[in-house]
Amino acid sequence: MSSAVSVQQLTKRYSFSRAAKGFGGALAPEKVTIEAVCDISFEISAGERVAIIGPNGAGKSTTLKMLCGILEPSAGGARVLGLVPWRERKALAYRIGVVFGQRSQLWGELPPRESFALLRRVYDQDAAVFVRRLGELSERFGLAELMDQPVHRLSLGQRMRCEITASLLHGPALLFLDEPTIGLDVTAKAAIRDFIREHARDHGETVLLTSHDTRDIELVCDRVIVVDEGRIVVDQPTDQLRRTFLARKLIILRSQAPRLAIDMPGVVARPSEPHTTVLEVDTRTARIDQVIAEALALGGIDDITIEDPPMEEVVREIYAVARRR
Amino acid sequence: MRSTLSPAVAERGPLAAAAEAFRLGAAQTLSGWPVLIGRCLFYVLLMVVLSGLWDKVAAERVAGLAQHARVETFVLYVGATEWITLSIPALHLKFEDDIRGGALDVHLLRPKPYLLQAVAQCCGWAFVRMLALGATALAMLNLSGRAWPSLQALAFIGVLGVFGALVGVLLYALAGLGAFWARRVLPFQLIVQKLMFILGGLFAPITLYPPILRRIGAASPFAAHLYWAGVQAIRPSLRLFLTGLAWQALWVVLLSLACAGLWAAGVRKVLRAGAA
Numbered sequence: 001m002s003s004a005v006s007v008q009q010l011t012k013r014y015s016f017s018r019a020a021k022g023f024g025g026a027l028a029p030e031k032v033t034i035e036a037v038c039d040i041s042f043e044i045s046a047g048e049r050v051a052i053i054g055p056n057g058a059g060k061s062t063t064l065k066m067l068c069g070i071l072e073p074s075a076g077g078a079r080v081l082g083l084v085p086w087r088e089r090k091a092l093a094y095r096i097g098v099v100f101g102q103r104s105q106l107w108g109e110l111p112p113r114e115s116f117a118l119l120r121r122v123y124d125q126d127a128a129v130f131v132r133r134l135g136e137l138s139e140r141f142g143l144a145e146l147m148d149q150p151v152h153r154l155s156l157g158q159r160m161r162c163e164i165t166a167s168l169l170h171g172p173a174l175l176f177l178d179e180p181t182i183g184l185d186v187t188a189k190a191a192i193r194d195f196i197r198e199h200a201r202d203h204g205e206t207v208l209l210t211s212h213d214t215r216d217i218e219l220v221c222d223r224v225i226v227v228d229e230g231r232i233v234v235d236q237p238t239d240q241l242r243r244t245f246l247a248r249k250l251i252i253l254r255s256q257a258p259r260l261a262i263d264m265p266g267v268v269a270r271p272s273e274p275h276t277t278v279l280e281v282d283t284r285t286a287r288i289d290q291v292i293a294e295a296l297a298l299g300g301i302d303d304i305t306i307e308d309p310p311m312e313e314v315v316r317e318i319y320a321v322a323r324r325r
Numbered sequence: 326m327r328s329t330l331s332p333a334v335a336e337r338g339p340l341a342a343a344a345e346a347f348r349l350g351a352a353q354t355l356s357g358w359p360v361l362i363g364r365c366l367f368y369v370l371l372m373v374v375l376s377g378l379w380d381k382v383a384a385e386r387v388a389g390l391a392q393h394a395r396v397e398t399f400v401l402y403v404g405a406t407e408w409i410t411l412s413i414p415a416l417h418l419k420f421e422d423d424i425r426g427g428a429l430d431v432h433l434l435r436p437k438p439y440l441l442q443a444v445a446q447c448c449g450w451a452f453v454r455m456l457a458l459g460a461t462a463l464a465m466l467n468l469s470g471r472a473w474p475s476l477q478a479l480a481f482i483g484v485l486g487v488f489g490a491l492v493g494v495l496l497y498a499l500a501g502l503g504a505f506w507a508r509r510v511l512p513f514q515l516i517v518q519k520l521m522f523i524l525g526g527l528f529a530p531i532t533l534y535p536p537i538l539r540r541i542g543a544a545s546p547f548a549a550h551l552y553w554a555g556v557q558a559i560r561p562s563l564r565l566f567l568t569g570l571a572w573q574a575l576w577v578v579l580l581s582l583a584c585a586g587l588w589a590a591g592v593r594k595v596l597r598a599g600a601a
Contacts, residue, residue, distance in 0.1 A: 014599065065599065070433045072596050086596065093436040094336075105431045109353050118349055121342040122437045150356070 003079075004174055004206040005044035005067060010076035012037040012062050012230075036062040038230035039076065046173070049200055049207040051217040051238075053315060054227040060210040061178060063227070067208070068098055068176055081173055094123060097167035101179035104159065105166050108152040112143070112162040115151070116169060123170035130169065137165045141195060157188025164195065175200065177209040181216055193219045214312045226318050233322040242308050245317045247284050250307040251291055253277040256300035267291055280309075342437040343445035350449020364454065365461040368411055372465055375407070375528070376400045399529065401466075401474060401558035405482050406527050406551040408462050412454040413493040416447040417514045420501030425508060429595065440588045444498055451490050459483070478561030485554035485566065488573040492550040495580035496521070502584060505591030525551035530559060549576040 014036055017029040037059040044050050052060045065071035067078060069085030069092050078085060083092045106115040120130045138144055141161045146154060154162065160180065167175065177196065181189040197220050200207045209221060217224055217238065224241050226234040236244060253260055253276070260277040262269070266285025270278040281291055288306065295301060354361060379399045420443070423429050432439035466473060474482070500513035507513070521527060524538075525547030531539050542548050553569025 012599075062599065065430070068434055070430055070596065071599050089433070090436045093434055096434070098431070098434050100431060103428055103431055107349060107353065109356050110349060114349055114352060118342070118345045121345040122435050122442075124337045124341075124436075 002046050003043050004046040004048070005042075005078070005080050005208065007043070007063075007067070007078045008041050008076055009039045010037055010041070010063070010066060010078055011035065011039050011074050012059075012066060012071065013074040035230050037066070037073075037227075040227070040230075040232050041076075042225060042232065042235055044206060044208065046206055047200075047204050048223060049197070049209070049221045050223045050225060051209045051211060051221040052225045052227060053211065053214075053217060054233075055319065058227045059230040060227055062230075064176055064178055064208070064210055068096065069093075094170065095172055096174045096176060097170070097172035098176045099160075099163050099167045099178065099180050101160070101177075101182040104151070104163065106151045106159070106162055109150055111146075111148045111150055112154075112165070113147045115162075115166060119166055119169055125170055129171075133169055133171065134165075137168060140199070141165055155188075157184050157191070160184060160188065160192055161195075164192065168199070172205065174206045174208070177207065177211075179211055180209065181211065181213055189213070189215070196220050214310065214315060226315070226322075228319060228322050234318055241318075242314050245314050245321065247282060248309050249281045249283055249288055250309055251279040251281055251288070251295070252303075252305040252307065253279070253295050253301055254303040255298075256302065257298075260295060260298055262291065262294050262298070264291060264294060336436075339437045339441050343441050346442040346445040347449040347452070350446035351453045352449075353446075354450045354453035361454065361457050364411060365457055368407060368458050368461055369465060371407055371411075372400075372404055372462075375403045376469070379403060398559045400471070402530055402555040403528060404462055404466070405486065405555040405558045406525070408455070408458050409486050409489045409493065409551055409554060410521070410527060411458055412451045412490050413497060414447050414450040414454070415514075416443065416494055416497040417501030417504075417510045419443060419447070420498065421504040421510045424502075424504040424591070424595075427600070433592070433595070440498075440584060444494060444584075447494050447498075448491065451494060452487075455486065455490060459486075474558055475561060478557050481557040481561055481566045482554050485557060485569050485573065488570065488577065489550050489554045492546055492573055492576050492580065493521070495577065495584060496546060496550060498584050499580065499587065502587040502591060505587070505594055520545070521547045521550055524548060526555065527551055530556055532556070544572070546576040546580060549573045 012035070013033050015031055015033045018032050020028070020030045036057075040059075040063065052063060054060050062071065066073050067080050067085055069080075069087075069089035072086045080092060081095050083095075085092050105119075106112055107118075116130075116134060119125075120127070125133075138147065141164070143161060143165060146158050146162060151159060151162065164180070175196075180196070181192050184192065193216060196207060196209075199205065207220065209216060211217060221238055223237050224234070225232055226241075234241065234245075250270075252272075255275055255277065258274040262277075262279060264286055266282040268280045268282075270280055272278040277295075279291060279295075281288060292304060295304070383399070423432065423439075423443075429439070432442075473479075496517050497514065500517045501510050503510045503513040524531070524542040524545045526534075526542065531542035531548060531552050534542060542552065549569070549572045553565070553572060556565055556569070
């Protein structure tokens, strides 16, 4: 599969002046340099959906900005769809779509239809192609009743649907999403995630996403790059990430008895509601089938569910491991 | 399924996008019609006060103004300059918001130049305001019972007013682009605004100034913004019209180049530093 994004030893340092202590320091400020992104390298294949995650200040947005072409690196190189982003920003702009969850690309006082009309001109789209794409996206996203309402009257979820539509109207091959579900309610988040995943799958788009919401990562992306303090800590498929970093499963038992007591090495009961027992199983010590057999032997089981631990826990574990190294 | 959205773009120049931005700017102003009506009422209030002032000056033949045969036409002069001034949107604040608030990132990700689109959008705002305020001016003139300027003078004021507004938009753009280097652009805008008042002759034609100030004022972008349109209300003439148009053309070119230069320097800074 061809490479959509290729990053080699990309580094970004920010320098600024800071007044040093004392009277002399005020006259001669010291220069401080911070390494926001340090020597990172990775490849993303065409059609892949990748999440970059990390705590605040980890270098996610800086990396995304460099790959979009709106920030020049201090060292290293990158190619996005065969172009050097910061040197060929205009050419790249025709081929990428970008959504910033916290910044709107729509005109607040006007209906989305007007902003879309401007974007048609900005991206030199043929009128017939534009109308067809807008029709497809509008139908898929249920925008018909929103098209003629001023953007400032739309809910956050409705606005985000319009933002994503705006970023797809010119048919980009690569979609950058920076916190696309931030501030949305559960239903709106689910709609956005479904749409991104299905649209990318159906149209072969590559997706690069940053998010603090681990459900975005689990439900949309095939692969996760974890950054911390400007460095890549982990770069793995989403499923493998869970297996590598938390060799744990959650077994949820619903029973007639208020509580089930299972005493096995590697099995710990988590706090839970009456008639529900949540067991955390370390799969390196205990086998899932043995734990279930033990539970069934107790009798009175109504339901059994086996789950992976929440991604939130996976990420917390990764940061903890990275910091211990 | 392979993409039905594969890019098939015949790249065109930036003018079609700028024209669309102009149209959207006009639509934005129209969508805020209560504000537009408020602006027109403010214009009426301003002109009631200023016409009272100039009528008093004309009636009392204030020393130094006696040489100006038609002081009473100064009301029309002020009407023209205020028409232009009140039509200019606060482009500097838009730039400050976009550059300092991070929205610039979104604009830099587009293939068409943001500066041209922002100026075009602002011209769209200004155009609708000029139409509404112009209609208000003509209605006020009709109700006041004053002598109307000739049709030729009105046409000259209209043309020079539109280009004067463009000069004003570019002056505010220059002030706004200061946001790349300063957190607040209000100080820059205040300097530009005061120079518009003084060298542009907002309340009185610069022909009343001492010779040296008059020459400096006439050659400045501030006169291109206000004076050359206003003077047609006092002394309509083809020669003055063409002179004014020439100064306006010169300043539109020079200010556009200055804006483009500042923009390029500012974007270079943002691309290196990540933020203004």
